[in-house]
Every structure is written in structure tokens, then in C-alpha cells.
Amino acid sequence: MFSPAAGKLTNPRPKDFMIAVCKDKILFPLKYHEIYRDATAFDIGIYNGKRLVCLNLPDLEHGIPLRTFFAEEEPEIAHIAAFASHLVWWRATYKHCPTCGSPLKEHDFERSLHCEICKADFYPVISPAIIVSVLKEGKILLAHNTGFPSGRYSLIAGFVEPGESLESAVHREVAEEVGLRIKNLRYLESKPWPFPNSLMAAFTAQWESGELKPDGIEIERAAWYAPSDELPDLPPKGSVARKIIDEWLAGYNGNAYKSFSGVAQ
Numbered sequence: 001m002f003s004p005a006a007g008k009l010t011n012p013r014p015k016d017f018m019i020a021v022c023k024d025k026i027l028f029p030l031k032y033h034e035i036y037r038d039a040t041a042f043d044i045g046i047y048n049g050k051r052l053v054c055l056n057l058p059d060l061e062h063g064i065p066l067r068t069f070f071a072e073e074e075p076e077i078a079h080i081a082a083f084a085s086h087l088v089w090w091r092a093t094y095k096h097c098p099t100c101g102s103p104l105k106e107h108d109f110e111r112s113l114h115c116e117i118c119k120a121d122f123y124p125v126i127s128p129a130i131i132v133s134v135l136k137e138g139k140i141l142l143a144h145n146t147g148f149p150s151g152r153y154s155l156i157a158g159f160v161e162p163g164e165s166l167e168s169a170v171h172r173e174v175a176e177e178v179g180l181r182i183k184n185l186r187y188l189e190s191k192p193w194p195f196p197n198s199l200m201a202a203f204t205a206q207w208e209s210g211e212l213k214p215d216g217i218e219i220e221r222a223a224w225y226a227p228s229d230e231l232p233d234l235p236p237k238g239s240v241a242r243k244i245i246d247e248w249l250a251g252y253n254g255n256a257y258k259s260f261s262g263v264a265q
């Protein structure tokens with residue numbers, strides 16, 4: 001069982017559990033951590049009764065790509081990985097006060113960094129994003145983003161803008177990226193997406209009106225796919241997008257999809 005701590009700098013002890021983070025790689029549990037004596041270490045919580053320390057390393061030869069690790073590990077370990085990599089990113093990015101430029105210091109007891117000049121506290125930054133499966137007569141909308149590998153298609157997604165609700169962001173992204181209006185928006189689930197600091201909220205909706213019109217900037221191509229169609233290259237397992245697409249393909253019987261007619265059952 002994992003209980004998160006404030007993420008303060010610490011000195012590792014031999015009896016601690018260790019996790020190592022290096023840019024986009026991770027290793028857990030980390031054995032032989034004595035060789036990383038000079039690494040920056042954070043106390044990130046208690047795991048199965050022992051202190052869990054995260055080492056921030058410049059290189060990690062045997063590390064596993066974070067996306068692979070995140071996709072394959074059980075939820076509690078994925079939680080630890082997301083927490084550790086998010087805190088390492090936050091601590092590495094927020095070194096100085098954004099108002100006066102003074103070095104930020106650890107808060108005495110909470111998970112924040114403090115500016116002694118401005119008397120301001122700065123907390124880990126989380127960027128909310130939405131993702132949505134748009135359904136029409138049993139088909140799902142898949143789109144090729146210009147940043148994707150060639151042939152890869154996924155769901156419509158994007159960051160929430162200041163002043164927006166999650167629901168408004170879904171309507172806006174679908175309208176902007178493919179020119180459609182949607183209805184019957186339903187929340188599905190959320191998932192931390194530590195690349196580097198997103199929280200992804202997943203929705204499903206029905207097409208209401210409009211012809212598919214990719215914006216040509218973010219979305220190059222988009223099309224409706226039936227479950228029986230030959231599908232394009234999909235996002236990797238472990239991603240929120242792939243989970244939603246797989247559940248749709250499997251004839252997901254949860255409440256969210258049940259209410260839609262024409263969905264594969």
C-alpha cells in the first residue's frame with residue numbers, strides 16, 4: 001500500500017524502498033542504489049510499511065520507458081511512477097519564484113515551494129486535459145494528429161483553457177479540430193498522464209450535426225470507423241485513448257455506453 005509524502009529532499013537509507021526517475025525512464029524497485037550516492041533524492045511516501053525514496057538520475061541505463069512502465073504496471077505501481085516522475089519534473093522546473101526570481105525553498109511541512117521575498121507558496125502544477133470518443137450510428141471518430149507517427153489514429157483530445165469547464169473544453173476541441181457539434185456528453189473516467197504533468201478526463205458523446213472537417217493544423221485526417229472495419233494504427237496500450245477504444249470495440253456494457261443506440265454490444 002502506498003501513502004504519498006510531501007516529496008521533500010532527503011538522504012536515502014539502505015532499508016528504504018527506492019524508485020529511480022531519469023527524464024522519460026523509470027526503474028522500480030531500484031536495487032544497488034548505493035552506486036547513485038550523489039543523486040538528488042526525494043522522500044515520496046510509505047510503500048508497504050517502508051519509506052519510499054525517489055532518486056532523480058541524469059542517466060538510467062536499465063530504466064524502462066515511462067510510457068511502457070505506466071501501461072504495464074498495476075494501478076498502485078503506476079500511481080507511484082506517476083507521482084514520482086511528476087514531482088521530479090516539478091522540482092526541476094520550479095526552481096525560482098516566477099514573480100521575483102528568488103530561489104524557491106521547501107515548505108516546512110507541506111508539498112509546496114516557498115518564496116521568502118514574496119511570501120508566496122507554489123504547488124505542483126497539474127494541467128487538465130480532455131479526451132472524447134465521439135460516436136455516430138455505431139461508429140467511432142478516429143483522427144490523425146499532425147504530431148502522431150504516420151498512420152496512427154486516436155480520439156479527439158486537448159488541454160483545458162483558462163475559464164473553461166471540462167465539458168466546455170470537449171465541445172470546443174471537437175468543434176475546432178473536426179468541425180462537429182456533439183450532444184449527450186458523458187464523463188467516463190480520469191487518469192494522471194505524467195508527460196509531464198497532465199490529468200486526463202475522458203468523455204464519450206454522440207454526434208449531433210456537421211460534416212467531418214479536419215482543421216489541417218492539429219488534425220490532418222479524421223474518419224468514422226465501425227467495429228468491423230479494419231482499424232488504423234491505434235495508440236499504445238496503457239493510454240487512456242486506447243482503453244476507451246478497446247472498451248468500445250469489446251462492446252463495453254458500462255453505464256456510459258449503454259445509453260447509446262447503435263454501439264456494438
Ligand SMILES: [Zn+2]
Nearest residue numbers: 097100115118
Ligand atoms: Zn518571489
